[in-house]
Amino acid sequence: MTEMTETPLNETLLNEKARIGAPSIPGLTEEGESLTPLEPAETTRPQSASAPASPLGGDAAKGHSHGGGYGIPDSSRAGRLTSYTLEDFPAIRGTEEEWRFTPLKRFGGLHTAALDGAAPAVAVEAPEQVRVETVGREDSRIGSAGIPEDRVSANAWSHFAEATVVTVPAGAELEDRVLVTLTGAGKAAAAQHVVVVAEDGARAVVVLNHVGEAVVSENVEIVLGDGADLTVVSLQEWSDASVHASSQQVKIGRDAHLKHIVVSLGGSVVRVTPTARFAAPGGEVELYGLYFADAGQHLEHRTFVDHAQPNCVSNVLYKGALQGKDARTVWVGDVLIQKQAEGTDSYEKNQNLVLTDGCRADSVPNLEIETGLIEGAGHASATGRFDDQHLFYLMARGIPEDVARRLVVRGFLNEIIQKIGVPAIEEHLTEAVERELAAGDN
Amino acid sequence: MSTLEIKDLHVSIETEQGVKEILKGVTLTVKTGETHAIMGPNGSGKSTLASTIAGHPRYTVTKGSITLDGEDVLEMSVDERARAGLFLAMQYPVEIPGVTMTNFLRTAKTAIDGKAPALRTWTKDVKAAMDQLRIDADFAQRNVNEGFSGGEKKRVEILQLELFKPKFAVLDETDSGLDVDALKVVSEGVNRAHAEGNMGTLLITHYTRILRYIKPDFVHVFVDGRIAEQGGPELADRLEDEGYDRYVAGAGAAKA
Ligand SMILES: Nc1ncnc2c1ncn2[C@@H]1O[C@H](COP(=O)(O)OP(=O)(O)OP(=O)(O)O)[C@@H](O)[C@H]1O
Numbered sequence: 001m002t003e004m005t006e007t008p009l010n011e012t013l014l015n016e017k018a019r020i021g022a023p024s025i026p027g028l029t030e031e032g033e034s035l036t037p038l039e040p041a042e043t044t045r046p047q048s049a050s051a052p053a054s055p056l057g058g059d060a061a062k063g064h065s066h067g068g069g070y071g072i073p074d075s076s077r078a079g080r081l082t083s084y085t086l087e088d089f090p091a092i093r094g095t096e097e098e099w100r101f102t103p104l105k106r107f108g109g110l111h112t113a114a115l116d117g118a119a120p121a122v123a124v125e126a127p128e129q130v131r132v133e134t135v136g137r138e139d140s141r142i143g144s145a146g147i148p149e150d151r152v153s154a155n156a157w158s159h160f161a162e163a164t165v166v167t168v169p170a171g172a173e174l175e176d177r178v179l180v181t182l183t184g185a186g187k188a189a190a191a192q193h194v195v196v197v198a199e200d201g202a203r204a205v206v207v208l209n210h211v212g213e214a215v216v217s218e219n220v221e222i223v224l225g226d227g228a229d230l231t232v233v234s235l236q237e238w239s240d241a242s243v244h245a246s247s248q249q250v251k252i253g254r255d256a257h258l259k260h261i262v263v264s265l266g267g268s269v270v271r272v273t274p275t276a277r278f279a280a281p282g283g284e285v286e287l288y289g290l291y292f293a294d295a296g297q298h299l300e301h302r303t304f305v306d307h308a309q310p311n312c313v314s315n316v317l318y319k320g321a322l323q324g325k326d327a328r329t330v331w332v333g334d335v336l337i338q339k340q341a342e343g344t345d346s347y348e349k350n351q352n353l354v355l356t357d358g359c360r361a362d363s364v365p366n367l368e369i370e371t372g373l374i375e376g377a378g379h380a381s382a383t384g385r386f387d388d389q390h391l392f393y394l395m396a397r398g399i400p401e402d403v404a405r406r407l408v409v410r411g412f413l414n415e416i417i418q419k420i421g422v423p424a425i426e427e428h429l430t431e432a433v434e435r436e437l438a439a440g441d442n
Numbered sequence: 443m444s445t446l447e448i449k450d451l452h453v454s455i456e457t458e459q460g461v462k463e464i465l466k467g468v469t470l471t472v473k474t475g476e477t478h479a480i481m482g483p484n485g486s487g488k489s490t491l492a493s494t495i496a497g498h499p500r501y502t503v504t505k506g507s508i509t510l511d512g513e514d515v516l517e518m519s520v521d522e523r524a525r526a527g528l529f530l531a532m533q534y535p536v537e538i539p540g541v542t543m544t545n546f547l548r549t550a551k552t553a554i555d556g557k558a559p560a561l562r563t564w565t566k567d568v569k570a571a572m573d574q575l576r577i578d579a580d581f582a583q584r585n586v587n588e589g590f591s592g593g594e595k596k597r598v599e600i601l602q603l604e605l606f607k608p609k610f611a612v613l614d615e616t617d618s619g620l621d622v623d624a625l626k627v628v629s630e631g632v633n634r635a636h637a638e639g640n641m642g643t644l645l646i647t648h649y650t651r652i653l654r655y656i657k658p659d660f661v662h663v664f665v666d667g668r669i670a671e672q673g674g675p676e677l678a679d680r681l682e683d684e685g686y687d688r689y690v691a692g693a694g695a696a697k698a
Pocket residue numbers: 001002003455457464482483484485486487488489490491500
């Protein structure tokens with residue numbers, strides 16, 4: 001071997017969209033007593049790229065080519081505990097499947113403390129038609145999209161004092177985006193609650209912009225009426241010391257369409273867990289995510305699409321870049337296609353781009369399929385390194401090193417940025433990504 | 443008129459077993475308008491020469507010099523060399539995730555020329571060059587080399603050659619893995635670039651087939667890190683008939 005090896009730093013191996021006609025057999029051979037279904041021994045081993053690869057060995061990509069589900073019916077994602085009551089959830093030890101990646105020591109007590117600090121201040125900019133309300137805990141819209149699925153979310157639910165409800169009325173087609181800015185009020189652990197409702201046939205873009213310094217557990221409920229078409233963008237651009245847990249639960253009405261985009265850039269620990277559920281047939285959900293972790297940051301995203309209705313479509317794509325010592329990212333993508341969800345078409349993919357040594361990206365797709373009568377279900381996961389070979393190729397074409405790096409990262413993340421469809425935010429994010437890169441240059 | 447001058451070049455690499463000398467004194471001068479073919483057995487150091495000219499960090503020059511019109515090439519970074527007019531068509535082009543061909547070509551052209559190409563003519567030029575090399579228009583929107591077949595990657599290297607207009611092109615086995623039609627298309631590309639009159643070429647190959655389309659002025663035989671013999675085009679034919687046995691027996695260390 002003399003030259004550069006061809007580096008599989010991409011999804012070439014991985015973008016097979018597994019089309020499955022029948023559910024595969026759940027793993028029967030796992031050892032151990034209580035492996036959760038989401039962690040069968042073989043299939044969900046995280047894909048890490050933490051090894052300091054040799055300059056010519058830029059191969060950190062791995063493919064999941066199996067397309068089958070491996071749910072165990074009575075301990076599947078469907079069976080996970082949900083409750084409004086904090087006490088119903090056992091204390092978090094950190095070894096649970098849901099928590100095994102999260103650095104609980106740096107979690108600001110979101111899982112243990114009474115969340116009675118001041119909640120981030122909420123300011124809403126919205127077109128006239130939109131109703132913006134601040135309501136008490138008893139408001140009927142609270143709890144309309146979902147029930148907490150973990151202790152941290154339940155903790156916020158137990159402690160929030162008031163909620164912000166943003167309603168796009170039936171049939172309204174907004175020209176302008178709704179901008180909800182949540183500004184952290186400091187480091188006292190706090191709880192937050194936001195409800196976004198797009199009534200029947202409404203069409204809108206809602207941006208949740210998280211800025212400032214905060215230690216906060218947040219519940220976001222997103223409700224789409226029949227035929228609604230909603231885009232929600234959740235931006236995490238917190239200060240370096242901030243800690244944020246955000247459970248974002250979505251309920252999608254008949255023939256409604258949600259585009260949900262999570263962008264996590266700032267914060268010490270950010271853990272966003274979007275869950276999408278269909279209330280009726282014909283819905284479509286796109287869950288997109290973009291994250292850029294630099295030295296010491298932990299950015300975790302766990303998506304869940306619960307197909308409990310027939311003829312719905314879901315597409316998940318999360319892309320992340322990592323740069324600097326102990327930059328850490330986690331993506332876990334659960335898709336559950338229930339027995340009655342015939343005609344489902346679902347796909348999920350995660351790609352990570354590791355820019356320097358000392359980073360670690362975990363990527364775990366989980367697909368549980370309980371019916372064979374589906375259009376498709378597939379997943380892919382790839383973690384690649386931007387290595388010396390890529391750099392050499394670009395520089396050999398006259399492109400200086402910093403430009404080359406930018407070119408690759410921008411290109412990689414642009415796929416998500418382009419989906420936002422709000423030029424001002426797209427520009428803002430392009431700049432934010434440039435800043436992240438520049439920060440890593442020094 | 444430009445001159446690329448390689449003098450007594452010694453190159454080694456670090457391996458797990460220690461430092462290994464690969465080039466053991468290579469001297470070669472290429473001038474604008476000339477085509478030099480370099481042939482030689484596997485492992486004799488041809489790609490090492492190509493990569494060293496381009497400045498791959500893996501290779502350390504321990505002795506000798508490379509100059510471009512008197513300028514010290516070894517002092518230049520990889521990107522500076524490219525901007526000075528050196529181009530390497532790689533034996534194994536790398537796949538670049540997330541960067542479309544369009545974006546890549548424009549960025550590189552801008553870097554090489556020091557200014558952005560006029561958008562209208564550039565788009566036209568790219569399209570025309572792609573047509574001539576029979577590269578599908580939809581490649582423009584694909585990521586650089588990602589999922590391209592071996593032959594497609596080679597065409598795309600020549601596409602860059604035609605668009606970037608280097609002073610010297612080093613083609614490392616651009617003909618390997620090409621079918622007959624592709625070989626012809628690619629050779630025509632090189633010849634077009636040559637016909638503009640501002641380029642010298644160093645063509646590394648194992649086969650005389652390509653030399654039927656691209657006529658070399660000189661042929662150099664590489665064996666064990668040295669030029670074992672040089673001559674005119676007729677030398678290539680002789681190699682085709684006789685192989686490298688003659689040289690290898692003498693050199694001892696070269697691998698087949
Ligand atoms: N990165 C490397 N690591 C280890 N050995 C190397 C490396 N690069 C080159 N070599 C060794 O240097 C020698 C010359 O390799 P080079 O690639 O230059 O040969 P080549 O003439 O281009 O061969 P081929 O015709 O097979 O392309 C070989 O013995 C090769 O194994």
